[in-house]
Amino acid sequence: MNEKEVHGMLIDYEYCTGCHTCEVACAQEYNWEEGVSGMKVIEIVEKLPNDRYYLVYLPFPTEACSLCIGRVKKGMEPQCVKHCMAKCLEFGPVENLLEKMKGKKRTVLFRPR
Amino acid sequence: MNQEGFHIIRTTTWSAGPGCHGGCGVIAYVKDGKLIKVEGDPDHPWNQGRLCARALAMKQYVYHPKRLKKPLVRKGQRGEGKWEEVSWDFAYDLIEKRMKKIRDEFGPESFIFAMGTGRDIGPWICMLAYAYGSPNVMFALSGNACYSPRIAALDTFQGDYCVFDAGQWFEKRYDDPRFVRPECMIIWGYNIHSTCPDNLFGHWIVDLMKKGTKIIVVDPRLTWFSSRAEIWLRVRPGTDSALALGLLHVIVKEELFDRTFLERWTNAFLLLRTDKNVLLRESDLIPNGKRENFVVWDKNSERVAFWDTEKLEFRPASTTPSFSCEIDLACVDGNTVRCHTVWDAFRKRVMEYDPSTVEKITGVPKEDVIRAARMYAKSKPASIHWGVPIDMTPNVTPLCHAIACLWALTGNLDVPGGNVVARFAFDAVAYALPGAEGIIRLKSKEQDIPRIGREKYGPFQKFIWRCQTDTAFEQIFSEKPYPIKGMWIQTLNPLAGIGMDPKRWREALLKMDFVVGVDLFMTPTLMYADVILPAATFLEKEGIRSWWVPLQSINKALTVDECKSDAEINFELAKRFDPEFRWKSLEELFDEIIKPSGLTYKELKERVWVLPTEGHPSHPYLRHEKGLLRKDRKPGFQTPTGRFELYSVLREEWGYEPLPIHEEPPFTPVSRPDLTKDYPLILSTGRRSPAYFHSEHRMIPWLRSIDPDPVVEVHPNTAKKYGIADGEWVYVENWMGKAKFRAKVTPIVPEWMVMATHGWWFPEKNPEEPELFGVWESNINLLIPMGQHGKDGLGAPIKHLLCKIYRA
Ligand code: SF4
Ligand code: SF4
Ligand code: SF4
Numbered sequence: 001m002n003e004k005e006v007h008g009m010l011i012d013y014e015y016c017t018g019c020h021t022c023e024v025a026c027a028q029e030y031n032w033e034e035g036v037s038g039m040k041v042i043e044i045v046e047k048l049p050n051d052r053y054y055l056v057y058l059p060f061p062t063e064a065c066s067l068c069i070g071r072v073k074k075g076m077e078p079q080c081v082k083h084c085m086a087k088c089l090e091f092g093p094v095e096n097l098l099e100k101m102k103g104k105k106r107t108v109l110f111r112p113r
Numbered sequence: 114m115n116q117e118g119f120h121i122i123r124t125t126t127w128s129a130g131p132g133c134h135g136g137c138g139v140i141a142y143v144k145d146g147k148l149i150k151v152e153g154d155p156d157h158p159w160n161q162g163r164l165c166a167r168a169l170a171m172k173q174y175v176y177h178p179k180r181l182k183k184p185l186v187r188k189g190q191r192g193e194g195k196w197e198e199v200s201w202d203f204a205y206d207l208i209e210k211r212m213k214k215i216r217d218e219f220g221p222e223s224f225i226f227a228m229g230t231g232r233d234i235g236p237w238i239c240m241l242a243y244a245y246g247s248p249n250v251m252f253a254l255s256g257n258a259c260y261s262p263r264i265a266a267l268d269t270f271q272g273d274y275c276v277f278d279a280g281q282w283f284e285k286r287y288d289d290p291r292f293v294r295p296e297c298m299i300i301w302g303y304n305i306h307s308t309c310p311d312n313l314f315g316h317w318i319v320d321l322m323k324k325g326t327k328i329i330v331v332d333p334r335l336t337w338f339s340s341r342a343e344i345w346l347r348v349r350p351g352t353d354s355a356l357a358l359g360l361l362h363v364i365v366k367e368e369l370f371d372r373t374f375l376e377r378w379t380n381a382f383l384l385l386r387t388d389k390n391v392l393l394r395e396s397d398l399i400p401n402g403k404r405e406n407f408v409v410w411d412k413n414s415e416r417v418a419f420w421d422t423e424k425l426e427f428r429p430a431s432t433t434p435s436f437s438c439e440i441d442l443a444c445v446d447g448n449t450v451r452c453h454t455v456w457d458a459f460r461k462r463v464m465e466y467d468p469s470t471v472e473k474i475t476g477v478p479k480e481d482v483i484r485a486a487r488m489y490a491k492s493k494p495a496s497i498h499w500g501v502p503i504d505m506t507p508n509v510t511p512l513c514h515a516i517a518c519l520w521a522l523t524g525n526l527d528v529p530g531g532n533v534v535a536r537f538a539f540d541a542v543a544y545a546l547p548g549a550e551g552i553i554r555l556k557s558k559e560q561d562i563p564r565i566g567r568e569k570y571g572p573f574q575k576f577i578w579r580c581q582t583d584t585a586f587e588q589i590f591s592e593k594p595y596p597i598k599g600m601w602i603q604t605l606n607p608l609a610g611i612g613m614d615p616k617r618w619r620e621a622l623l624k625m626d627f628v629v630g631v632d633l634f635m636t637p638t639l640m641y642a643d644v645i646l647p648a649a650t651f652l653e654k655e656g657i658r659s660w661w662v663p664l665q666s667i668n669k670a671l672t673v674d675e676c677k678s679d680a681e682i683n684f685e686l687a688k689r690f691d692p693e694f695r696w697k698s699l700e701e702l703f704d705e706i707i708k709p710s711g712l713t714y715k716e717l718k719e720r721v722w723v724l725p726t727e728g729h730p731s732h733p734y735l736r737h738e739k740g741l742l743r744k745d746r747k748p749g750f751q752t753p754t755g756r757f758e759l760y761s762v763l764r765e766e767w768g769y770e771p772l773p774i775h776e777e778p779p780f781t782p783v784s785r786p787d788l789t790k791d792y793p794l795i796l797s798t799g800r801r802s803p804a805y806f807h808s809e810h811r812m813i814p815w816l817r818s819i820d821p822d823p824v825v826e827v828h829p830n831t832a833k834k835y836g837i838a839d840g841e842w843v844y845v846e847n848w849m850g851k852a853k854f855r856a857k858v859t860p861i862v863p864e865w866m867v868m869a870t871h872g873w874w875f876p877e878k879n880p881e882e883p884e885l886f887g888v889w890e891s892n893i894n895l896l897i898p899m900g901q902h903g904k905d906g907l908g909a910p911i912k913h914l915l916c917k918i919y920r921a
Contacts, residue, residue, distance in 0.1 A: 014341075015319055015322070015323060017305045017306060017316070017319060017337050018306060018337065018803065019165060019166065019305070019306050019316075019803045020166045020306075020803045020804065020819050021163070021164065021165055021166050021169060021803075023166065023815075023819065024166040024169040024170050024815050024816070024819075025164075025169050027169075027170075027815045028150050028151075028169050028170070028172060028815075029150065032815075033814075034814035034815055034817070034818040035818040045335070045859060045860055045861060047860070053335050053340070053860055054340050055335055055336070055337055055339075055340040055861065056340075057337070082152070082153070082155075082162060083152070083153055083162070083163055083164050083169060084163065085163050085164075085165060085315075085316045085319075086316060086319045087163070087320075087323075
């Protein structure tokens with residue numbers, strides 16, 4: 001990995017199902033104590049006009065997320081990305097992710113600490 | 114061994130551990146005999162590298178300080194929690210002695226072998242029960258209301274089960290040219306999170322949606338799926354059969370069905386006599402006619418002709434059957450009877466369910482019923498995935514019938530991207546499952562005669578080889594027609610999980626002379642056992658998985674203390690109970706089970722998974738056309754008429770309604786307005802959690818922190834009405850009992866319903882009576898009765914009771 005490249009996480013929240021895999025994948029890799037994880041999955045029930053609702057889950061990278069720097073150096077994917085049940089997480093240089101973001105609605109680009 | 118000194122084992126998930134019905138390819142990293150981590154196998158076609166939270170939490174499960182690690186024998190009273198650690202030999206000897214004594218005194222059928230939702234326990238518990246000589250294997254849920262009813266129903270109407278197509282039959286999956294993506298899917302009573310339903314991988318549906326599949330959702334809750342649906346049908350729980358009939362109404366009325374399939378592959382052409390509302394038989398019309406053959410009206414000759422169910426041919430062969438007629442025919446008994454066709458009767462039935470009527474019953478706006486029917490019928494191909502709520506209503510079989518008619522009449526049965534016939538890979542079946550006969554079976558048909566519920570309920574004679582649970586439960590108390598003296602309890606926790614009316618389950622356990630429990634953790638239920646045996650997780654065992662496709666091996670990665678696999682435990686005791694027990698080793702038994710695949714167990718272990726290939730009956734598509742479904746290899750389905758049955762011959766013979774119909778469940782605002790006065794809210798239970806499999810995993814810290822408390826979902830307006838704030842503790846109560854939950858105030862549920870989570874007990878609390886791990890505190894089953902199963906012994910009202918709520 002080029003150390004100078006800024007890396008991030010592109011999250012397709014249209015398809016995140018709130019399965020919490022990312023949280024536990026991170027906990028297993030880093031042996032976190034219970035409740036700690038590099039990801040925190042948030043449930044949002046959006047109220048919309050005309051009595052409509054939309055249920056979304058957003059995996060939010062926390063202060064504990066290192067973007068799996070050690071794994072990435074060895075050429076592996078971050079654990080959460082590898083295991084995501086909805087395959088809705090993407091890791092890489094922010095530039096590349098930004099390109100991808102242009103082609104997909106309902107996404108957020110994260111750059112953790 | 115890889116470069117970092119890990120020992121790498123490729124294996125398959127199938128309980129215990131994630132608790133699921135399994136199928137994921139897993140890579141276990143082991144160092145010096147210790148599990149370091151598990152990862153999803155990226156080369157496995159099933160999960161393609163993915164894994165759920167529960168599988169990823171395996172390390173905390175395997176090395177949990179509270180795991181049972183040695184056999185235990187009870188010292189004090191039942192429920193007192195006094196145990197002595199013993200050796201395996203001591204435990205086996207004791208069990209052998211006590212169980213043989215019961216067998217000698219009361220007969221083998223007086224011992225029940227009980228399991229929770231089967232998973233990989235099924236074959237091994239049957240092996241043990243059958244070696245002991247008892248036919249009484251029990252799945253301890255009221256109305257056997259999980260999967261068996263749906264499987265038995267489809268066996269009844271179409272001869273084989275079917276599942277939605279996600280290309281799971283092919284190594285390349287979605288990229289295989291034979292696979293076609295469904296244009297539209299109906300998701301009926303199923304929510305996603307990380308639950309993998311019915312031996313399928315839940316997120317396959319998400320894969321399909323990403324590729325463009327549009328969804329229609331039937332669910333009272335605003336789920337992840339309902340949020341993303343083109344059409345969301347917010348049905349009142351328990352009225353799904355009316356909704357399905359409403360969809361059929363539109364499809365039939367607007368002629369959106371596949372006429373070729375109807376005429377070629379259904380039994381729509383058979384004549385029904387209107388005097389008795391039964392099928393007209395060859396024996397009704399000619400003196401030496403056969404009862405098994407049926408009658409049709411030949412349009413060409415304007416005479417009767419026959420449908421020969423052995424040859425699956427018309428007699429005469431030139432017959433062109435009429436699909437609609439009204440004729441008077443003279444019977445051998447001298448009477449003249451008026452007849453019409455099955456199609457006439459079917460149309461008449463669905464015409465009763467016009468969209469306005471359906472709106473009144475289900476609460477789904479009539480426009481949406483029409484839109485959904487049109488969208489499903491016009492999308493080619495289209496599929497339906499149904500969840501366990503389908504089983505959890507007493508009217509389950511007619512409901513399944515109506516839904517099955519949807520995929521059949523729209524020509525979506527066993528076509529690419531439709532509902533595809535699901536058989537065990539290579540037809541390798543370990544044990545008696547609905548519609549299948551396995552290697553592991555009772556020695557004689559006579560031994561099956563005392564099986565509880567067999568005589569009373571039709572499906573239990575033909576498709577279901579378990580006890581009818583409610584009948585068995587009653588028999589424990591009535592002791593009629595024979596007493597039940599002992600229970601073998603394997604990965605089953607009826608006090609916390611699967612037992613409705615759980616306080617009576619406690620009484621039932623207290624009535625036993627001898628109880629053996631096999632599990633991985635101490636549970637409220639095991640507090641009533643006499644001997645407890647510690648079981649292994651999937652990482653600690655050898656095994657096979659044969660549920661639909663692929664055929665898989667479970668490869669042992671490590672050992673934990675003295676824990677043994679369920680198969681090993683039961684194998685040892687089976688040998689002791691049956692002097693003629695056929696197998697010398699588990700490997701020999703595995704070899705025999707998977708023999709149809711052409712592989713030995715050793716060879717399968719190398720490959721971990723194999724898929725059946727083209728031409729095998731367990732490989733799609735259009736097998737009814739190719740003659741791959743029936744034993745006689747004739748084109749058609751494995752039903753009494755050889756056709757998909759819009760009108761069920763077996764249901765007629767068993768004395769049940771042969772056409773799809775809606776019946777209002779026993780405890781709803783419609784059927785019990787009297788109770789509704791005091792208990793105004795519909796109580797639904799059992800929404801899934803990504804952290805738990807039913808009553809399991811509450812002791813796993815990584816999982817418990819995701820979903821720490823028992824929760825009841827309450828709509829904001831309802832919460833306001835009863836003065837309840839988000840996060841407050843509330844009681845949910847009805848005439849049966851009450852239970853305490855944390856209120857989650859959310860518009861996910863409709864105003865008129867609450868959703869209470871199930872399976873709650875608190876491993877961190879005191880195990881002894883009366884506290885019993887807090888199992889009576891937040892146990893929603895305290896509000897649900899036993900004995901309300903459907904007419905055919907199947908289904909139970911678990912999704913639709915009545916309750917009130919108030920602040921605790
Ligand atoms: S990228 Fe790595 S550290 Fe960050 S949340 Fe995912 S698994 Fe944890
Ligand atoms: S693993 Fe993926 S789908 Fe599951 S909660 Fe995390 S981001 Fe969402
Ligand atoms: S629940 Fe699903 S994802 Fe988890 S191990 Fe079982 S099959 Fe795999």
